[in-house]
Amino acid sequence: MSPDGSATLHDYGDAADIRSVREQKAAARAGAGAPPRPLNLYARRAQVYPRKVSGRFRSLKWAALLGLLGLYYVLPWVRWDRGPGAPDQAVLVDLNHERGYFFFIEIWPQEVYYLTGLLVLAAVGLFLATSLAGRVWCGYACPQTVWTDLFMWVERRVEGDRGARIRFDKQPWSAGKIGRKMAKHGAWLVIAFLTGGAWIMYFVDAPTVVRDFFAGAASESVYFFVGLFTATTYLLAGMAREQVCTFMCPWPRFQAAMLDEDSLVVTYNRHRGEPRGPHRKGQAWGETGHCIDCKQCVAVCPTGIDIRDGIQLECIGCGLCVDSCNEIMAKVGLPPNLIAFDTERRMAQRVAKEPLTYRLIRPRTVLYFLMLLGVAGLMVVSLATRDDQGVSVLHDRTLFVQLSSGAIQNSYDLKVLNKARATRHFDIAVEGLPGAGIVLVGRSTRPAIRVTVTAPPDGLGEYRLHLRAPAQSVTSPETKIRFVVTSEDGGTTVRESTFRGPKAANR
Numbered sequence: 033m034s035p036d037g038s039a040t041l042h043d044y045g046d047a048a049d050i051r052s053v054r055e056q057k058a059a060a061r062a063g064a065g066a067p068p069r070p071l072n073l074y075a076r077r078a079q080v081y082p083r084k085v086s087g088r089f090r091s092l093k094w095a096a097l098l099g100l101l102g103l104y105y106v107l108p109w110v111r112w113d114r115g116p117g118a119p120d121q122a123v124l125v126d127l128n129h130e131r132g133y134f135f136f137i138e139i140w141p142q143e144v145y146y147l148t149g150l151l152v153l154a155a156v157g158l159f160l161a162t163s164l165a166g167r168v169w170c171g172y173a174c175p176q177t178v179w180t181d182l183f184m185w186v187e188r189r190v191e192g193d194r195g196a197r198i199r200f201d202k203q204p205w206s207a208g209k210i211g212r213k214m215a216k217h218g219a220w221l222v223i224a225f226l227t228g229g230a231w232i233m234y235f236v237d238a239p240t241v242v243r244d245f246f247a248g249a250a251s252e253s254v255y256f257f258v259g260l261f262t263a264t265t266y267l268l269a270g271m272a273r274e275q276v277c278t279f280m281c282p283w284p285r286f287q288a289a290m291l292d293e294d295s296l297v298v299t300y301n302r303h304r305g306e307p308r309g310p311h312r313k314g315q316a317w318g319e320t321g322h323c324i325d326c327k328q329c330v331a332v333c334p335t336g337i338d339i340r341d342g343i344q345l346e347c348i349g350c351g352l353c354v355d356s357c358n359e360i361m362a363k364v365g366l367p368p369n370l371i372a373f374d375t376e377r378r379m380a381q382r383v384a385k386e387p388l389t390y391r392l393i394r395p396r397t398v399l400y401f402l403m404l405l406g407v408a409g410l411m412v413v414s415l416a417t418r419d420d421q422g423v424s425v426l427h428d429r430t431l432f433v434q435l436s437s438g439a440i441q442n443s444y445d446l447k448v449l450n451k452a453r454a455t456r457h458f459d460i461a462v463e464g465l466p467g468a469g470i471v472l473v474g475r476s477t478r479p480a481i482r483v484t485v486t487a488p489p490d491g492l493g494e495y496r497l498h499l500r501a502p503a504q505s506v507t508s509p510e511t512k513i514r515f516v517v518t519s520e521d522g523g524t525t526v527r528e529s530t531f532r533g534p535k536a537a538n539r
């Protein structure tokens with residue numbers, strides 16, 4: 033507090049020096065202090081120097097950061113025994129062998145619809161979270177936010193808090209300044225390299241790729257992608273930061289469609305805060321609003337905006353301005369939450385002095401929840417009932433052949449997918465064509481009612497079949513038939529196909 037008893041909190045810095053990005057850009061466009069000149073539609077990026085803050089939402093952000101980064105870096109090292117011949121990494125997208133592994137689940141290329149299901153789940157989950165709590169994804173869980181937060185923490189450790197960094201950047205270049213800048217960028221590059229390296233480990237066995245990488249024995253694509261992800265992490269989290277959220281990310285553009293008057297968003301309680309202005313000790317609070325215009329909410333904002341201007345596209349909903357303002361409110365002896373996560377409806381109710389209500393169950397939240405439940409349920413049922421075998425039957429391009437014996441022959445390509453970890457035998461039979469016999473090309477010459485094929489462990493057996501039927505059985509140019517494929521452990525797969533024959537006039 034100042035000696036005259038002013039409650040303006042100069043111990044946080046001079047509020048007059050704190051300007052939101054918008055104010056800085058507006059001043060730059062107008063050429064503040066310079067003679068009038070034509071309106072400039074371009075303004076240089078205003079550097080944001082967020083101040084350190086503590087409070088409930090900052091703690092939540094730290095918890096989210098530690099949890100998510102821990103998960104990201106540790107997950108590739110978690111092992112999962114799948115038996116001999118199979119990778120033992122719990123989470124792995126094995127592009128070389130066209131398999132996806134997630135603990136006990138193994139996904140084949142034919143089952144890529146599970147990935148679609150996951151993406152739909154993620155999208156609907158995001159819609160639900162946004163309609164309930166605004167941009168919580170952006171503020172707490174988006175990789176851009178998480179890594180930017182980590183990079184800012186490093187920056188603060190090396191260059192100091194907001195005021196120190198502003199002064200440091202204004203200093204002329206010296207050996208000390210170069211050294212500290214190099215330390216900061218060096219630490220950023222190490223984090224970026226670890227991030228890029230960890231990303232690659234989701235696609236190749238983690239211990240193997242680490243050993244090969246440092247021995248110079250990894251593939252060129254590994255070096256390329258580690259370099260690429262190192263560079264993008266460094267540039268996006270270290271340099272671009274809030275510019276990604278403001279100019280590159282499409283999500284802020286359409287997330288407004290998920291919000292309504294009952295969505296929790298970071299809001300300034302204008303009714304309580306205005307008229308804003310410095311407050312002197314002993315002055316009655318009725319004369320001024322509760323906002324003392326200290327601008328500490330602006331100083332901590334990672335995107336450099338002033339939330340008192342209303343909800344803005346740049347606001348990522350991190351809640352740090354809530355923490356900052358609550359610190360100020362505590363110091364001046366006022367109740368917290370002048371800035372708060374609140375809904376438009378509750379703000380209006382406050383003004384009207386009506387009881388405050390929060391509607392969790394609304395048409396859109398119910399719809400999103402049901403969609404989430406439906407897709408998740410479908411995926412669980414599909415996973416629980418998925419077959420460990422797959423069959424495809426493709427009719428030959430040649431419609432049919434009439435043999436010298438008068439029998440009609442059709443040919444087919446048969447593929448049997450064996451998802452088990454052991455070689456398995458499969459019996460093939462055909463229904464719907466009396467007297468038909470199967471010839472397994474390369475294995476037999478005499479037609480049989482049933483033939484047996486083999487498929488390798490976790491692999492595909494490919495066979496060519498001739499299906500022969502006596503001419504009198506072929507009563508139609510196109511007879512519907514069914515291939516019945518039964519594994520040695522009793523699993524049955526049925527595939528429908530057709531058996532072609534001559535038209536009646538040609539028989």
Ligand code: SF4
Binds near residue numbers: 323356
């Ligand atoms: S809203 Fe709170 S933190 Fe922001 S200027 Fe007003 S009193 Fe300060």
Ligand code: SF4
Binds near residue numbers: 335337
């Ligand atoms: S205005 Fe507040 S909630 Fe929005 S980004 Fe800035 S600090 Fe976070």
